[in-house]
Amino acid sequence: MSFRTGPSVFKDRGKVSFDYVPDKLPHRELQVDRLFSIFRPVGDSGLAANAFLYGSVGTGKTHTAKRFCEDFRLYANKHGRGFDHVHVNCRQKMGDDAVLLHILKHFDARFPDRGFSIPEKLDSLRKWLEKQQVHLTIILDEVDVLLKKSGSDLVYTFSRFGEEAGKGNVSMILISQRRDAIDRLDAAATSTFRRTNAVEFPKYSEEELADILKIRVALAFHPGTVDDKIVGLIADIASDYGDARYAIDLLEGAGAAADAEIAGEVGPEHVRVAKAGVTQSDLQERLAEMDRNQRLVLLGIARKIRKKTYITTGDAEEAYHVVCEEFHEKRRAHTQFWKYLQDLDAMGLIDAKKSGEGVVGKTTMISLPGVPAKVLADNIESTLKRRKAM
Ligand SMILES: Nc1ncnc2c1ncn2[C@@H]1O[C@H](COP(=O)(O)OP(=O)(O)OP(=O)(O)O)[C@@H](O)[C@H]1O
Ligand SMILES: [Mg+2]
The missing domain is CATH 1.10.10.10 (Winged helix-like DNA-binding domain superfamily/Winged helix DNA-binding domain)
Incomplete structure (x- = not known):
């Protein structure tokens, strides 16, 4: 058997995969600045902070939160404080128990799936934080799923964490596509999420999507395989939704379609093929x-x-x-x-x-x-x- 091969348009396809977190997120500077002003007291004085990020599908909420936490760690360290974060997808880890387990596994991969109650798990978490001397930021992504399923007890518990010691050692970033997600918090928990801690992620415009795409093209594709017209076409299609994930998926799909024909470069028809195969939103x-x-x-x-x-x-x-x-x-x-x-x-x-x-x-x-x-x-x-x- 012989394989039909030819040069691929991709230089590094991983750079257009969904789990690649870019170093810089263009057009999210405002959101990052807001996050920094909310979190600053964590680094400067060891206080806890909470933020709520909302905006529609593919507007960069998850990746901005992750990138921010990674960068903020350096800031906190410079101020002599340990800082760590854990990301929880509440759609995958439904319910308080599963969320806690996921957090504990961040510290101890062998923490047993069964046999510990919620209070015992919270106790374990406290011990880990003391032992490692870190401030932990818990990103509760798609938090509406957790709130709908289990109510706001866990969010409330985290907001009071470490308070006995006079300082908080747990902060939270809640994320949802829906602005009204935090309306599900009960009164006690709501008080920690003042409106001022809400950060909006608007849909991306066509120009913004084009900028985002150009950077990905440079990272993932060989020079000269994707020209600006193709970028413009993809940005135009994706701007109906303002969804960067959709734009990047189309880019990857178009590259794959070009490779399937050994075309050597991406043409408009490859974008159309990709459009037929890629569904908007994170459905897959x-x-x-x-x-x-x-x-x-x-x-x-x-x-x-x-x-x-x-x-x-x-x-x-x-x-x-x-x-x-x-x-x-x-x-x-x-x-x-x-x-x-x-x-x-x-x-x-x-x-x-x-x-x-x-x-x-x-x-x-x-x-x-x-x-x-x-x-x-x-x-x-x-x-x-x-x-x-x-
Ligand atoms: N400003 C940006 N610059 C570069 N890439 C971006 C930017 N915004 C989003 N992306 C990319 O788009 C994809 C979707 O982003 P992300 O997962 O953060 O969206 P989201 O708002 O969490 O969407 P959802 O609500 O569906 O979870 C990711 O691959 C991310 O890297
Ligand atoms: Mg997300």
């Missing part, structure tokens, strides 16, 4: 985090809800049964099905609400808040099939 990433049963339930809902605004849970369960047959999966019992619905609701993939007046008895009505049903169904189907083919 989200689906990869879900277990198979959750995906089967969601697929049923996505299929049933085409052309409708709402469906009942009864409709959803029926559709789920049909999907199970199609994919040769054992269907789960009603109570388990309910649990999946609640998970999907907490993840923000569906919206489940009790029906109002006019309907006999109270039923729960389901709607799809974000992604079009067809896009969702197609994406789930491809993940389910891929699994089976392996």
Whole structure:
């Protein structure tokens, strides 16, 4: 067998992958300045600080928070203070217990999954912080999932952490796509998140996206393989959403399409091919985090809800049964099905609400808040099939 090979347009494809955190985030200087003014007392006087970052998909919230913490560590160190941070994706680590476990594993990778209560875990965390003499910033990303699932106890606990000693040793950065996410905090916890600690991440303009893309082109591609017209085209497409992730995914996809043809450079048609294959938003990433049963339930809902605004849970369960047959999966019992619905609701993939007046008895009505049903169904189907083919 011989492989058709040719020079790739990529010099370092990792630089356009989703987990690469760039050194500099252009057009986020304002947000970084705000974060610095909020966190300054942590470095200068060892006090705790809390910030809330919000803005729509792909506006740089996660990467700005991570980059900021890495850079702030140097500032704190210069002032003779230890500083560390841990990032928790609350959509993956749902519930107080899972969040705490993730934080503890940052200090001790072998911390046991089971056998310790929440108070015991908090105690362990205290000991680690004392032992290592660090101030810990906990980034609670997609925090609305945690708040919806478990309420604000944990956020409150963290906001009071280390207070006995007169100084806080835990700070928090909460992140959400929704500005109203912190409205879910109860009164006690809200007082620590004054409005002034909220930092907005607006959508990127076309010019801003073009700047971001140009830097990535220089890092990831060989010189002369992606010209400014291509960058402009991608920025134009992505500016409908102001979403940098979408822009970078398109860039990577276009490069891959060029390589598939051994074209040697990226042309407009490669961008179009990429556009057909890349879905806006972090849908793929989200689906990869879900277990198979959750995906089967969601697929049923996505299929049933085409052309409708709402469906009942009864409709959803029926559709789920049909999907199970199609994919040769054992269907789960009603109570388990309910649990999946609640998970999907907490993840923000569906919206489940009790029906109002006019309907006999109270039923729960389901709607799809974000992604079009067809896009969702197609994406789930491809993940389910891929699994089976392996
Ligand atoms: N200003 C920027 N400069 C360079 N790259 C950026 C910038 N903003 C975002 N990105 C890149 O875009 C992608 C999405 O950014 P990020 O994950 O931080 O978005 P987000 O606001 O957290 O989105 P979501 O709400 O979907 O989680 C990442 O690959 C990130 O590196
Ligand atoms: Mg994010």
